[in-house]
């Protein structure tokens with residue numbers, strides 16, 4: 485999925501508080517009821533938010549109700565768009581730009597350049613196939629002294645192990661292939677699947693092995709991949725459990741699954757409530773808590789489930805949420821006031837020690853080795 489192409493992170497001066505008309509109604513024929521939890525099947529639930537509307541892209545009609553399952557603690561919309569009608573929610577969603585050649589971030593400040601060199605040295609040691617420059621040979625050892633930089637470096641490579649020769653990686657919902665390109669640079673035989681044909685076209689035009697397809701019916705061969713990754717996708721799916729079972733089927737025994745999704749228990753959600761960026765109604769149909777995600781992974785057959793620090797993502801999500809709280813259009817420049825910036829930084833620090841305490845859940849799990 486291409487969900488971070490919005491222009492929300494530019495610094496500047498304050499947003500106008502616009503008063504916006506209510507969105508048009510979602511057509512009845514395109515709605516379905518969901519009387520029980522899509523993860524665990526329990527019927528008992530509590531109301532979280534009423535009347536949620538699309539204040540991210542302002543393209544989806546309708547007002548939405550989010551419930552929280554009393555058993556597994558996941559959140560879900562009821563009613564929700566049907567699979568046939570969900571396209572209405574994506575009218576202005578995608579950009580189809582192909583990924584830039586540059587695959588890792590660099591920095592222009594003095595300290596930033598030194599940290600980049602250490603970070604590059606660390607990643608070059610982790611992945612012998614990589615040759616990032618500038619690189620400092622002590623990075624592999626010294627980056628432990630900079631846990632926030634190390635967490636971001638690990639997030640950049642999705643916490644993956646160095647690949648054995650010929651190891652196959654599949655990025656599901658790969659958009660126009662930015663991570664496929666990166667995984668190839670790490671030494672994986674990487675490919676991508678994406679349901680948006682224009683994004684696939686952009687990827688293919690850059691020579692990336694990306695095809696049209698979607699979960700849960702990928703049509704791909706079983707036991708094929710050493711690694712499958714799924715970034716900001718599962719929350720968009722009508723059948724998250726079927727999707728996880730499909731990922732499990734695609735992996736070789738012992739293969740790794742990496743997944744990232746918004747954290748319903750995030751401090752940003754507690755702070756911003758219905759304005760929290762992670763809710764993204766009605767494109768996000770299911771929102772996971774750590775408990776719900778662990779359960780969903782176990783039910784799909786995964787073992788060795790381990791949450792990873794999401795990296796310093798809080799400022800971006802808090803700025804986006806602040807923009808939503810002001811009813812300001814996408815791209816309106818927003819600066820976090822100092823008190824909120826402090827809270828976001830402290831959340832990032834906390835999530836280094838407690839990975840499930842951040843804005844996103846990032847998890848690795850394994851298919852049982854033979």
Ligand SMILES: [Zn+2]
Nearest residue numbers: 521524553556
């Ligand atoms: Zn549940």
